[in-house]
Amino acid sequence: MAAAVVTESIERRFDDTMAVDGVDLEVREGEIYGFLGPNGAGKSTLVRMLCTLLLPSAGRALVLGHDVATQPGQVRLRIGVALQDAALDDRQTGRELLTLQARLYGLHRAEVDERVEHVLRIVDIGDAIDRRIGTYSGGMKRRLDLAAALVHNPDVLFLDEPTTGLDPASRALVWREVRRLNQELGMTIFLTTQYLEEADELADRVGIIDHGKLVAEGAPDELKRAISDDVIVARVEGAGDDVIQALCAIDGVDQVDVHGEELTVRTANGAAAVSPVAVALSRDGVKVHTLTLRTPTLDDVFLELTGGHIDHGHIDNKGDGDPTS
């Protein structure tokens, strides 16, 4: 499958800050690529370079074979973009905004009408389309933003944190629309997100970025399987080194991490290990608030790679991370 987006050692520096630091990635045509990382990790900076709003400081990026630095006009014709905050004009109606957008992409009058009706069937805004955008809810604005990104029939769609700030119901609607665009129209989608479940739910492949560097890339299941099959998470008080040693000694336990009051035990067989873990904690007098057995998440992957959690946009204190075995 051909590459829709390629970056080669791309960098972007702002004064002394390296926002994107030598990222190499390849997004294949027709896939949803999730770019996951906490706030400030460099996700939006990379998207702004790919959308031709920023020049790379070093390296290069190609979108559908066009260099974003030297052929921005060609790139702009082929991409649709919904930036981090729904960038709309409250004084226009939804239909006026879509029409204006289509005109700027050179569509003729009949094409404009056709495309506006088409995207309104994809992104259902109902009768509100003829109301001023200032009257829209946050979810409706996001969906109109998505419609505006689609009106010229782009080949690659960039969505920069498309559901940040939305309630769960609105988020689910956006997810469904993104999935349908990809599955039914074959659109390549580059999606940045700080929500683990969003990347897990939507992305065929995920790139994890931290401090401007790509720290992992792959299908979500592959990334999760790479760290362990099961995870036991305990919220505890008073877990000392002796407790950790005891947990490490349990058969089948691969690794124990301490993160504040959270103990994370990785194991190939969670069902077999959960009882010995509970007994070990109890024997050493550790007060256990919760004990959970689950499969790994992308947050576990992030923790494994960086020593911190992605906590909806914030990284927990990384100094607490203490891989013990």
Added chain:
Amino acid sequence: MTTTALPAAPPVVRARPAGFLSDMRTVATRALRAVPREPESIIPALIVPVFFYVVNVGALSKVSHNAYGLDFKAFQVPVAIIFAVTGISRASTLVTDIQDGYFDRLCVTPVRRLALLLGLMVADVAVVIALCIPVLLLGFAYGVRFETGPIGMLLFLLIAGAWGLVFTGFPYAIALKTGNPAAVNSSFILFFPFAFLTTAFQPKQALSGWLATVATYNPVTYLLSGLRSLVSEGWDGMELLKAAAAIAAVGAVSISLALAALRGRVRRG
């Protein structure tokens, strides 16, 4: 929320550059559409010149007539027009676009960057010419007539529109440079030296001292002279030429500043 399959995209519809004029028309249309939706941005620009015209004529008409033999009602029409058209722009809207990210949305389209500015300026010209009309009607109601007839009146409107256009370069430069609404609002202060340190209320021969010196170098002095010639004196090529030169001089500065600020704003580096 529909759950039916997505409609197939019409395969022939592909994005293409729209062309500079089309881009400019699209940007201008959006700007003009917003004007009646924000009457608060236009009403002061209508009230201020009408207010000044009525008050000045009421207060100074007899004095000026006795002192200089002026038809002060005709003398004040260009002043009211300058008050109406100077500083009217969509610069504050542009700042809102920048702050809200809508400007970035426009920049990821193939739109020509220059059209983003010139489209707004074209809309401004339409607005300032529209603002001139009630002021002119008030003048007519006071008995003012154009010595140069309807063609002179049309030229009068075009000169006023041209002045309004070039003056918008200042607030647009500030808007694009700073992206700050307070800075744009404070650009209104430029209006005062341009409008008042000139022959707004007295003919040049009546000015003395520093004010006479400043007025001599103030381009609005020559703009007012040109406009007044159309109203009160008849066709005077030299006065019109001076007015055009004054507009061109201010435009060279203001438009250069605005274009430089636009380049800075859309620079990707």
